[in-house]
Amino acid sequence: MTTPSALPRQRRWSPPPLIRDPWRRWAVIILSIGYLMVGLSTLNINWARVQRGAIRFQRMLAEFLQPDFVSRWGDIQAGILESLTMTVVATVIGIILSVPIGFGGARNLAPLPIYLFCRGLITLSRTFQEVIIAIVFVIMFGFGPLAGVCTLSFASIGFLAKLLAEDIEEIDPAQVEAIRATGASWLKMVSYAVVPQVSPRLVGLSIYRFDINLRESAIVGVVGAGGIGATLQTAFSRYDFDVAGAILIIIIVLVMITEFISSYIRRRLQ
Amino acid sequence: MQICFARRWRHCCFDAKMHVYNQCTFVIAKKELDMLRIEQLTKRYPTGDLALNGVDLEVPERQVVALIGPSGAGKSTLIRCINRLVEPTEGRIWLKDLEITRLHASGLRRARRRIGMIFQEYALVERLTVMENVLSGRLGYVGFWQSWFRRYPQSDIDAAFNLLERVGLVDYVDKRADALSGGQRQRVGIARALLQNPDLLLVDEPTASLDPKTSRQIMRLITELAREHGLPVVINIHDVPLARMFAQRIVGLRSGVIVYDGPPEALVADTLTTIYGEEDWTDSQRADEPDEPVEQELHLPQQALTASG
Amino acid sequence: MPVRISNGVKTWQRYDRASVLKQWAGWLATTVVVLFCWQLIAGATRWEFVADAPQQLAQFLSRAFPPRWSYMNQLWRPLWDTVNIATLGTIIGVAVAFPTAFLAARNTTPHPIIRPLALLIIVVSRSVNSLIWALLLVALLGPGILAGVIAIGLRSIGFVGKLFYEAIEETSIEPVEAIRATGASGMQVLSYAILPQVLPSFAGVTVFRWDINIRESTVIGLVGAGGIGLNLDAAINALQWSRAGMIFISIFVIVLLSEWISARVRKAII
Numbered sequence: 001m002t003t004p005s006a007l008p009r010q011r012r013w014s015p016p017p018l019i020r021d022p023w024r025r026w027a028v029i030i031l032s033i034g035y036l037m038v039g040l041s042t043l044n045i046n047w048a049r050v051q052r053g054a055i056r057f058q059r060m061l062a063e064f065l066q067p068d069f070v071s072r073w074g075d076i077q078a079g080i081l082e083s084l085t086m087t088v089v090a091t092v093i094g095i096i097l098s099v100p101i102g103f104g105g106a107r108n109l110a111p112l113p114i115y116l117f118c119r120g121l122i123t124l125s126r127t128f129q130e131v132i133i134a135i136v137f138v139i140m141f142g143f144g145p146l147a148g149v150c151t152l153s154f155a156s157i158g159f160l161a162k163l164l165a166e167d168i169e170e171i172d173p174a175q176v177e178a179i180r181a182t183g184a185s186w187l188k189m190v191s192y193a194v195v196p197q198v199s200p201r202l203v204g205l206s207i208y209r210f211d212i213n214l215r216e217s218a219i220v221g222v223v224g225a226g227g228i229g230a231t232l233q234t235a236f237s238r239y240d241f242d243v244a245g246a247i248l249i250i251i252i253v254l255v256m257i258t259e260f261i262s263s264y265i266r267r268r269l270q
Numbered sequence: 271m272q273i274c275f276a277r278r279w280r281h282c283c284f285d286a287k288m289h290v291y292n293q294c295t296f297v298i299a300k301k302e303l304d305m306l307r308i309e310q311l312t313k314r315y316p317t318g319d320l321a322l323n324g325v326d327l328e329v330p331e332r333q334v335v336a337l338i339g340p341s342g343a344g345k346s347t348l349i350r351c352i353n354r355l356v357e358p359t360e361g362r363i364w365l366k367d368l369e370i371t372r373l374h375a376s377g378l379r380r381a382r383r384r385i386g387m388i389f390q391e392y393a394l395v396e397r398l399t400v401m402e403n404v405l406s407g408r409l410g411y412v413g414f415w416q417s418w419f420r421r422y423p424q425s426d427i428d429a430a431f432n433l434l435e436r437v438g439l440v441d442y443v444d445k446r447a448d449a450l451s452g453g454q455r456q457r458v459g460i461a462r463a464l465l466q467n468p469d470l471l472l473v474d475e476p477t478a479s480l481d482p483k484t485s486r487q488i489m490r491l492i493t494e495l496a497r498e499h500g501l502p503v504v505i506n507i508h509d510v511p512l513a514r515m516f517a518q519r520i521v522g523l524r525s526g527v528i529v530y531d532g533p534p535e536a537l538v539a540d541t542l543t544t545i546y547g548e549e550d551w552t553d554s555q556r557a558d559e560p561d562e563p564v565e566q567e568l569h570l571p572q573q574a575l576t577a578s579g
Numbered sequence: 580m581p582v583r584i585s586n587g588v589k590t591w592q593r594y595d596r597a598s599v600l601k602q603w604a605g606w607l608a609t610t611v612v613v614l615f616c617w618q619l620i621a622g623a624t625r626w627e628f629v630a631d632a633p634q635q636l637a638q639f640l641s642r643a644f645p646p647r648w649s650y651m652n653q654l655w656r657p658l659w660d661t662v663n664i665a666t667l668g669t670i671i672g673v674a675v676a677f678p679t680a681f682l683a684a685r686n687t688t689p690h691p692i693i694r695p696l697a698l699l700i701i702v703v704s705r706s707v708n709s710l711i712w713a714l715l716l717v718a719l720l721g722p723g724i725l726a727g728v729i730a731i732g733l734r735s736i737g738f739v740g741k742l743f744y745e746a747i748e749e750t751s752i753e754p755v756e757a758i759r760a761t762g763a764s765g766m767q768v769l770s771y772a773i774l775p776q777v778l779p780s781f782a783g784v785t786v787f788r789w790d791i792n793i794r795e796s797t798v799i800g801l802v803g804a805g806g807i808g809l810n811l812d813a814a815i816n817a818l819q820w821s822r823a824g825m826i827f828i829s830i831f832v833i834v835l836l837s838e839w840i841s842a843r844v845r846k847a848i849i
Contacts, residue, residue: 013401013427015420016444039663043725053720060719082623085616092613127834131710131798132827135815140635142628145620219710222802226623229711233802236714244715248707255706355756383762393757397775406771410762417767459757466761 060241067249068242072231076247079228080254083217086148086227090217091210093149094156099202101157102164109168109190118161125158130216134225145226152213152220159212163205167198204269207262214258218251304328304364305470305502306352311361313347313526321347323526325361329470329502334493336517336534337506340546344526345506349472352504353385354378365470383410386463386501388492390475392455394462396448400439403447403458404430407465426465433461437491453484457491464495471496473505477512485509489516510542643824650825654810658833661806664727664799665792665837671728672735672792673785676701679736680743686755687747687773689765701744704737709795713804722803730804731792738791742784743777750776783845790841797830 019025069076104110104118125133133154137147171194179193221229228247235244306329313322321344329335337345350356352363354370363370370381386407394403408426409417416422422430434440437457442450447458456476463471473492477485489505493516496503507513513520514534522530522537522545530541543549681687683697712730720726750773758772800808807826814822 011427011431012424013431013443015402016399035666039667042660042663043667043728044723045725046721046723049721049723050725056719060715081619085619088613088616089620092609123835127794127831127838128827129794129798131801132811132830135811136636136639139639140632142625144624146624146629149620215706215708219708222710222714226620232711233714236718239718241718248711251711252703252706256702353760355760379762379764381762382760385760387757387760389753389757391753393753395754395758395772395775397778398771402771406758406763407761409758409764409767409771414764414766414770417763418770462757462761 056239063241064245064248066242067246068240069246072235072240072243075231076228076243076250079221079231079247080250082145082148083214083221083227083229084254086145086152086217087210087214090149090152091156091206091213093153094160094209094213095206097153098157098160098164101161103168103190103194105161105165106168108171108173109194118165122158122162122165125154126162127158130155130220131223134220134223138224143224143226148217148220148225148227151225152216155216156209156213159209160202160205164198164202167201168194171197200269204266207265211255211259211262215251215255305331305366306504307364308348308352309362309364311348311351311363312359313344313351313356314359321526322351322358322361325523325526325528327521327528327531329504331502332497332500333519334496334503334505334517335519335521336513337504337521337523338508338510338513338545339523341508343523345508345523346474347526348523349387349474349504349506352470352472353382353387355387379410383466384469386466386468386471388456388459388463388471388473388476390478392452392459392479394447394455394458397446399444399446400434400450400458401430401443404434404461404465407462410466429467430461430465433464436495437461452480453488456480456484456488460488460492460495464499468501471501471503473503473507475506475508477507477509485512486515492516510537639820642820643827645821646824646828647821648825650822651829654807654825654829657800657807657810658829660724661796661800661808661833662793664724664731664796664804664806665789667728668731668796669735669785669789669792671732672739672788675732676736676740676743677781679740680747681769683740684744684747686750686752687769697740697744701737701740704733704735705741706737707734709734709792710799710802713799713802717803722805724805727796727799727804727806730799731796734795735788735792739784739788743781746777746780746784747773779848782848786841786844786848790837793837794834797834 017025019028101118101121104114105122107115110118130151134147134151137150137154141147141150175197176189176193179189184192217227217229218232219227219229221227221231222233224230228251232244232247235241235247306327308325308327311322311325311327312320314320325344325348327335327348337348339345347356351358352370354373358371361371365381365384368381370378373381395406398406402420405420405422405426406417407430408422411426412422431440431443434443437460439454439457439461442454447455450458471492476488476492480488489512492503492505495501505513505517514537517534520530520532520534520537521528522541524545529544530537679697679700682689682693683701685694688694688697709730712733713727716726716730716733720729754776755768755772758768763771796806796808798808798811800806800810801812803809803812807830811823811826814820814826
């Protein structure tokens with residue numbers, strides 16, 4: 001063995017660690033492993049049930065591969081149509097509601113009380129999953145697609161109004177000042193200096209939201225708010241996997257089509 | 271000054287001897303001497319553009335060749351065909367006695383280890399440290415998991431430290447590459463290429479993104495290191511004065527065809543016109559004239575220093 | 580922008596006549612479609628229920644708030660489960676999405692035949708809502724946390740995978756060429772040239788999806804897939820509105836908290 005002093009040019013190198021402080025590094029590693037162990041232990045997997053599930057999975061796969069569009073076609077057709085109409089109406093209402101709320105939620109345009117109110121509304125809509133909102137609307141309006149329309153419209157606010165408000169807050173203030181310098185009123189200032197800056201993105205986001213609404217419209221039916229969800233849940237609870245498979249295929253194809261169209265339109269807008 | 275002169279003189283002798291040797295020996299013997307040999311290289315892109323049209327080029331050992339030509343002349347394509355980052359359409363390329371154009375995946379990888387490449391925009395992995403970037407020059411020699419856990423042999427790490435010392439970046443070992451300046455990044459790129467311990471150095475527009483002073487320093491560093499390691503270099507460069515200063519041989523490319531091949535001294539206005547097209551070249555030369563001797567003087571003591579040190 | 584001259588007077592118009600007509604036709608078509616859809620929904624709605632919706636809402640709110648605070652003691656465990664479902668589901672989703680993204684990205688796919696297969700996995704996973712995945716898995720594996728974890732994981736594959744492969748496709752080619760030129764193998768090129776470029780956005784996407792998954796895992800219990808949704812379902816079925824109110828509040832807090840954490844982490848990464 002040669003001593004290090006005999007080899008002065010030999011220098012050690014190892015890559016710098018992600019977290020420099022060794023105490024923190026080990027704390028993070030140990031905590032993550034500990035969490036994983038505890039988290040996995042709460043799963044309490046019922047292996048017998050999983051085994052039965054595996055058998056059922058084979059059956060399900062077989063039935064999924066030969067979907068049954070026919071025997072419940074009436075229900076499926078009505079459900080899909082309802083989902084689509086809900087999506088269309090809810091997206092339009094959502095846009096109409098989101099524009100004023102978005103403007104109100106922009107700190108550079110709105111006075112503080114209006115700003116806080118609009119931001120509160122946005123947070124409320126973003127925090128609750130669509131299905132939970134649907135529960136409240138079903139309580140109000142009873143079962144049916146109207147509750148679904150209200151749900152999706154309300155959920156659209158959390159998405160569209162938030163992004164619109166953020167867009168408005170990031171607009172180029174020079175243009176606003178230029179229009180204001182001509183002596184324009186607040187409304188004129190907004191329509192000439194703000195709207196042209198944010199409207200292209202708003203159109204793109206609205207189309208994107210249409211996609212999301214279509215996807216969500218398939219599940220609000222689980223709590224009775226209309227659409228294909230109720231039919232799908234019935235099919236699953238009866239283990240009618242061939243019918244469920246048919247519905248899933250229709251949903252996937254519909255979502256793919258709308259996504260294709262919407263990405264095409266959004267690309268053309270840019 | 272004296273040392274430097276002696277060195278120059280030795281080079282002249284060497285070149286002269288080579289010249290005689292080349293002239294006298296058989297063709298087969300000559301082939302063995304050429305580090306790089308390109309025959310009838312043609313590249314047609316899928317778009318239909320003919321980037322290279324039957325290029326023949328031989329680079330003997332230790333020669334610094336500058337490829338000049340207008341943008342779109344195929345300089346970059348030619349360099350990338352040599353290590354097959356661009357797949358040639360026709361023609362053959364030899365690295366010494368190894369026919370690169372005939373190699374498949376793993377053979378090509380082994381051949382690429384012998385060809386160092388320096389890039390225009392440095393092409394460093396910005397989020398890796400300087401050392402990791404330099405060590406990536408050894409990737410062809412280590413296994414995947416070894417490289418994944420950064421467990422390089424100590425000899426590689428020693429070599430990397432020596433190279434970083436040589437290019438003046440030893441204090442930046444654990445800095446991330448995106449924290450460096452342009453010149454420093456290019457030095458890392460040079461160190462990476464040389465850590466491969468290559469037989470040939472390909473240099474693609476090394477100074478395109480650098481200021482004039484840094485450009486000269488980088489060119490000097492590349493040619494000096496090539497001389498120290500006894501490497502032939504193919505430099506693709508659009509800056510004609512720089513090419514004149516640092517290359518022993520200049521190859522002019524126009525529309526994928528070699529239109530000039532000779533020493534820098536023979537590169538007169540007429541040849542520049544054949545390469546680049548009609549333009550009043552006398553003006554640019556006049557502008558160069560007072561500049562170059564001054565640079566040369568600045569250049570010489572530096573060389574003397576490195577030679578004595 | 581055409582300028583028309585009629586009777587020797589120049590009039591400036593923003594659009595020429597053809598595009599004005601086209602715009603009007605577009606608006607008209609949209610209005611007709613929306614009205615038609617609205618009519619379908621109105622037909623499926625029982626308006627006497629809608630008439631007393633404000634009353635229903637008032638009644639619901641008065642029963643749900645103030646909530647039964649003491650019920651919170653029974654909610655800690657379901658909340659913990661909810662977080663676990665989201666976290667473990669995210670881990671599963673990322674673990675599958677990571678290789679899938681490399682197969683799906685145009686610049687890293689090993690073979691052009693594999694790419695559409697990987698894209699299909701991503702599209703199917705994206706089009707199907709996590710609640711539908713939960714329905715399916717509850718039918719297969721029986722109710723429980725396991726079904727929820729897998730449902731969240733399956734939905735995450737598509738979302739995370741899509742953003743991952745877009746990040747991979749956006750990497751710059753220069754370092755890739757440079758690493759390839761050193762004679763590195765394909766896997767070494769991925770690990771040295773591509774991975775360092777995409778790792779920050781991968782981490783950001785993962786945390787973002789974790790935050791969405793917290794929101795999603797609050798409802799999958801409604802179909803029996805574990806978490807706080809189970810308690811919500813029980814409370815609603817038993818019309819225990821004060822408990823439901825407590826659940827709403829706890830969901831609100833936990834979702835806001837996760838959103839805050841995710842925003843902090845993403846800011847730290849960038």
